[in-house]
Amino acid sequence: MTATLTYSERRVGLALSVLLTLLGFAMAAAARQGVMSVHGFMALALGLGLAVRLGGALYDPPPPRERMQRYDDAPTRFGIAMTLVWAIIGMAAGVWVAALLYWPEATPPWPATSFGRLRPVHTTGIIFGFGGNALIATSFHVLQRSARARLADSVSPWVVLLGYNLFCAWAVTGYLMGSTQSKEYAEAAWYADLWLVVIWITYFALYLRTLARRAEPHIYVANWYYLAFILVVAMLHIVNNLALPVRLTTAESFPVWSGVQDAMVQWWYGHNAVAFFLTAGFLGMLYYFLPVRSGRPIWSYRLSIVSFWGITFFYIWVGSHHLHYTALPYWAQTLGMTFSIMLLVPSWASAGNAIATLNGAWHKVRDDATLRFMFVAAVFYGLSTFEGSFLAIRPVNSLSHYTDWTIGHVHSGTLGWVAMIVFGAIYTLVPQVSGRVDMASPRAVEWHFWLAVTGTLVYVIAMWNAGITQGLMWRTYDANGALSYSFLQSVQAMAPYYLLRTIGGAMFLAGAAICAWNCRATMRAAQGEARDRPLVAQPAE
Amino acid sequence: MSELHNREVDPVTGHDTTGHDWNGIKELNTPFPKLVIWALVLTFAYSVIAWVLLPAWPLGRDYTRGLWALDQDEEAVTGYRALETGRQGWLARFTESDLEELRADAGLMAAAYPAAQRLFGDNCAACHGTAGQGGPGFPVLADATWLWSGEPAEIALTIRHGINAEDPETRYAEMPSFDWMETGDLEALAQFVAGLRDGTADAGSPAATLFSENCASCHGEGGEGGLGVGAPSLTDQAVIYGQDAATVLETLRHGRQGVMPAWTARLSPAEINLLALYVAGLDTAGDEAGQ
DSSP: OGGGSOHHHHHHHHHHHHHHHHHHHHHHHHHOSSHHHHHHHHHHHHHHHHHHHHHHTTTSOOOOGGGGGSOOOHHHHHHHHHHHHHHHHHHHHHHHHHHHHHOGGGOOSSGGGSHHHHHHHHHHIIIIIIIIHHHHHHHHHHHHHHHTSOOSOSSHHHHHHHHHHHHHHHHHHHHHTTOOOOOTTOOSOHHHHHHHHHHHHHHHHHHHHHHHTOSSSSOOHHHHHHHHHHHHHHHHHHHHTOEEESOTTSSOEEESOOHHHHHHHHHHHHHHIIIIIIIIHHHHHHHHHHHHHHTOOBSBHHHHHHHHHHHHHHHTTGGGGGGTTSSSOHHHHHHHHHHHHHHHHHHHHHHHHHHHHTTTOHHHHHHOHHHHHHHHHHHHHHHHHHHHHHHTSHHHHHHHTTSHHHHHHHHIIIIIIIIHHHHHHHHHHHHHHTTOSSOSOHHHHHHHHHHHHHHHHHHHHHHHHHHHHHHHHHHOBOTTSOBSSOHHHHHHTTHHHHHHHHHHHHHHHHHHHHHHHHHHHHHHTOOSSOOOOOSSOOOOO | OOHHHHOOBOTTTOOBBOSOOBTTBOBBBOOOOHHHHHHHHHHHHHHHHHHHHSOOOEETTEEOOOTTOOOHHHHHHHHHHHHHHHHHHHHGGGGSSOHHHHHHOHHHHHHHHHHHHHHHHHHTHHHHOTTSOOBTTBOOSSSSOOSSOSSHHHHHHHHHHOBSOSSTTOBOOOBOOOTTSOHHHHHHHHHHHHHHHHTOOOTTSHHHHHHHHHTHHHHOTTSOOOSSSSOOOSSSSOOTTOOSHHHHHHHHHHOBOOOBOOOTTTSOHHHHHHHHHHHHHHHHHTTTTOO
């Protein structure tokens, strides 16, 4: 980290580290005890560690002058490493809680290991830790390459990545200590939310400043998606997390929303987290790495424009489909349902555009596991968006809602689409930023691919069966008007599916572990830096 | 930079590129596919039809009701009523208070049995086990000895008002603490009670005297229970909290006061009667399941 920073940048970094240390100290001192004080000490430790590292290297030799004529890849490498660390944490937590559903009596006797605390560790670890780091890391890479410009400054990428990971660590450790806002995918405490706003604004500013320096006349479509991701996630995060802290010295807070308005805001947030966190940013990834790896032009420029605006316009309306048959007014449910149906068209147009891009490169899909990851991602993107629109139809939802079908649907999206495109991007990007032609072990990529695909299929098919079985058992009446099954019977019927889900998830985790090992080996065997260069060198600040 | 000059024809598809080039990434100028336009038209038509028929758009304090004028509250109530009507043919009979007469009607019991099983599974099985086999802290319902009574009317009373429950008419039962006893006596008594289960208890020992002075009034002279005061049999292998000497000692020292909740707020009188008959039938139907 320090080697690529100039003397003045190291000084700025040192000042920021001292500020973080002071912030951590203030939090710990004000809170005195409990979650907030632990989080204060975590910030303090991170700030101190960074201060020691930067202070110690303050008078080291400055980076070579031609630094400005290169891309800034050090933050990307760090972001990829964090992506893989969080992949292991998040997926291991997922496999663990999946196993607990099959062997509930195996729950250890400590509060921190209860299902209720570990489940958000899984969701936050995967969505924000794994997905978020992958998005930030790849966005830096894609932004610089498609703009042919170096990142606008060398300090803020580190602020974004380190600050973002501090947020993730605060969130996950908070859940283990029993702290939660009780909003799904927005469980982190109020001060962590505020911290994320600061980090996110830095990220947005860095993105725009770099884009403004681009050497290409047009902005590539991948950047529109990344920008939509950054901008809309900021809006969702702020609105859904509006809360009044009980005290400024504790982690507890009250949301400003209540009742059905709270439910609507929560699922407007929840579904658009799927849309703009788990879809838009990853479509940016797809639109960059798929043509790069396949060596093919994007099949249709026009289709990519219409899909982009279709997706951004329709998605914002559909959150209410999470609240069918609830206290939410019928009219809001109808709107959510109809916009979900229309949303299918731009979603499939994107998937189709990606798959048609592979025309002329199918032999590469056959031979190259990395490109196969991206192809499978596009296919699962198409499958899960179709499934999503289908489940949003009110009568269909009456069967699927509250069942494991929802879990199956989410994982067909997150395992099949999001994680697959991340792995495709990682296997393209890691050799490149390590100055190599290929990964350290191409065979391991092949193993990872088949483990991931098999694991996903086992998981998703088990959950489809589980969900439809549950839904039918809950609504079946016999000729005398009595329920045909007790709830307990529907729980007992889940056992084989829950076991299969655990096995599928474990396979997926094994693949991710292979990937982490392979990336580490590749980065350790790096042969210099990425060889491509910005079109126009940046003037020194 | 002139984009037109950069345009080239892609040999695979035959389409030209847009002329944009991002570090090697190009885009084809493929015409907008007609299929996508038709798909948009189709899904939009679906939406318009849904908006016309269903409640859809907000209008200030009101909303468009739709031609079908559906109301989800009404739909829920109507659906529930329809199901309820379907059950009335047999469920209404269970509001009668003469449970023995109901039990004698084999046709009626056969029609109601599946519903009783679901009711038991959804309301009782979590504590008493799916087959009434009980578990640590929860009495067995599938054997022949009862805390209170195996008569359906008495079981119905227990379900209605519970045991030690927050209900003015609840049954009351307490195993008192015998912590005033000497430790040696307590241990001997615990050994004796543990021995009642397998018949190894020595009827001539001092512990037997302690038993007859302190325990027999509730549990019966030989510990056989069944006195209808809420005290379990100590000879039927099914003591609520366990019958090894250590657990018995724990029970003797600290006493027990288990709770069975009152169910009147959740179950209808007919459902309670039906369940009472079902539970009364468990001791014959579930002999195999009892442990």
